[in-house]
Amino acid sequence: MARRAPEGPFDLASLVPGSGPFELEIGFGRGRFLMERTAAAPDSRVVGIEIKAKWAHLVEERRIRLGMDRVVALAGDAREILPRIEPASQLQRAFIHFPDPWWKQRHSKRRVVDADVLDQLARLLVPGGELFVQTDVLHRFDDMRAQIVEHAAFEIVPCDANPYGARSNREVRADEDGLPVHRILAHRRPSSA
Numbered sequence: 001m002a003r004r005a006p007e008g009p010f011d012l013a014s015l016v017p018g019s020g021p022f023e024l025e026i027g028f029g030r031g032r033f034l035m036e037r038t039a040a041a042p043d044s045r046v047v048g049i050e051i052k053a054k055w056a057h058l059v060e061e062r063r064i065r066l067g068m069d070r071v072v073a074l075a076g077d078a079r080e081i082l083p084r085i086e087p088a089s090q091l092q093r094a095f096i097h098f099p100d101p102w103w104k105q106r107h108s109k110r111r112v113v114d115a116d117v118l119d120q121l122a123r124l125l126v127p128g129g130e131l132f133v134q135t136d137v138l139h140r141f142d143d144m145r146a147q148i149v150e151h152a153a154f155e156i157v158p159c160d161a162n163p164y165g166a167r168s169n170r171e172v173r174a175d176e177d178g179l180p181v182h183r184i185l186a187h188r189r190p191s192s193a
């Protein structure tokens, strides 16, 4: 059985106790980045959310088998889970690698990068915290970048390469196929309140 997020509001520290900044990956798929990033960031606590329960289960099983206790792989819809994470301002980094493009307009509501998810990430990231999004679909890159530029909480910063010492499964495939990868790195602005 895949591991689910706790019912109701919950603290990330209830999933990964201890100390160290939290990092979140939405839609980790087969989990390559989640595992490599946990190894590359030995001080961080890493939480992944994946809507496909089968993949979430496989990744959670793998990390338990490998004795990796600073990472958890949750099954569920990030759009439903993010609003239940409390308190605010506890994420150092959030990653969304190669989100499903949902080409057809009638499916566009399923896209994970939308105003609600950006509002939740703005709530959860610490001031100066990082939001990293990458895709090989140019028009989705343009859309997502425009949404992030328009969001008052985020400031885009230059980013040519993935700086995190870890690659997602799709990223490895894009590299092997010589496909261009378009990347967005944004910093959470300090709250004006």
Ligand SMILES: C[S@@+](CC[C@H](N)C(=O)[O-])C[C@H]1O[C@@H](n2cnc3c(N)ncnc32)[C@H](O)[C@@H]1O
Pocket (backbone or CB within 6 Å): 026, 027, 028, 029, 030, 049, 050, 051, 052, 076, 077, 078, 079, 096, 097, 098, 099, 100, 110, 112, 168, 169, 170, 171
């Ligand atoms: C194209 S795949 C990319 C997988 C992985 N990030 C990579 O780069 O290899 C997009 C992933 O996002 C997941 N996903 C889509 N919508 C989601 C949501 N609302 N919450 C969590 N995961 C989601 C899909 O199940 C899929 O695994």
